[in-house]
Amino acid sequence: MDRGAGVTGRATGAGVSEMVVHVRLFAVLRERAGTDSLELALRRGATVADAMRALAGHEQLGELLERMPVHMAVNRDHAAPGTVLAPEDELALIPPVSGGAEADDERGAVPRVHVRVSEEPLSLQALSRAVGDPGSGAIVIFQGVTREVERLDYEAYVAMAQERIEAIVRECIAAHDLRAAAVEHRVGSVPRGEPSVIVAVSAAHRGEAFAGAREAIDRLKAEAPIWKREHAAGAPGRWAAGTEPPR
Numbered sequence: 001m002d003r004g005a006g007v008t009g010r011a012t013g014a015g016v017s018e019m020v021v022h023v024r025l026f027a028v029l030r031e032r033a034g035t036d037s038l039e040l041a042l043r044r045g046a047t048v049a050d051a052m053r054a055l056a057g058h059e060q061l062g063e064l065l066e067r068m069p070v071h072m073a074v075n076r077d078h079a080a081p082g083t084v085l086a087p088e089d090e091l092a093l094i095p096p097v098s099g100g101a102e103a104d105d106e107r108g109a110v111p112r113v114h115v116r117v118s119e120e121p122l123s124l125q126a127l128s129r130a131v132g133d134p135g136s137g138a139i140v141i142f143q144g145v146t147r148e149v150e151r152l153d154y155e156a157y158v159a160m161a162q163e164r165i166e167a168i169v170r171e172c173i174a175a176h177d178l179r180a181a182a183v184e185h186r187v188g189s190v191p192r193g194e195p196s197v198i199v200a201v202s203a204a205h206r207g208e209a210f211a212g213a214r215e216a217i218d219r220l221k222a223e224a225p226i227w228k229r230e231h232a233a234g235a236p237g238r239w240a241a242g243t244e245p246p247r
Helices: 027-033 046-054 060-067 124-131 158-176 206-223
Strands: 006-008 018-024 037-043 070-072 077-079 091-093 112-118 138-145 150-156 177-184 188-191 195-203 226-231
Touching: 006 112, 018 046, 018 158, 027 060, 027 112, 037 046, 046 060, 046 070, 046 177, 112 158, 124 138, 124 177, 124 195, 138 206, 150 177, 158 177, 158 206, 177 206, 195 206
Parallel strands: 018 091, 112 177
Antiparallel strands: 006 037, 018 037, 070 077, 070 091, 138 195, 150 188, 150 226, 177 195
């Protein structure tokens, strides 16, 4: 650990040449550290790389960070190792995830977007209504449902997940000429047989609708900071294997 850098569970008074950065932890990192946040004292002008070197000395996190690919975000924006940190910045460590203004389209209609990440049960009917309109010749809905295990526990960096999912949805709308798209993802415990994620899209034709829904769910599973822990009957829970988020 760098001299003058320290990790604590609560904020400490930083000297004139020091600053405090708030570190957010998720999924296996949160579980290993026993907390979802840490206060990191660093010299002013320190970078994300400096913060990661300091965290490498953390008793519970050091070994895990050494072998796990972790992506970093500063104030909910993806960050590079050279990103300079400022006092009170939020540095989020993103382990492998399990899984602008609106412009009128050529028809003069504004594609509708709905995104939500919450603990509430999901409604297939509500998302179907959210994307339906008289100009849509096709509505495609995908449901990801808990299977084989008793339940799945989902954890998310909610603010960043919603922002990332919305960006994915808007890109899918543009790429596949969709009229509307809606995505909801559940966090917390999801029992077997219940949906944890629903993607609904509408388009003038079925080809565009199928392609848009497929891209949206595939990218959500790969890019959104959402993790799941599987709980099988009579067995301890385990974090599902994930993929490294895109840089």
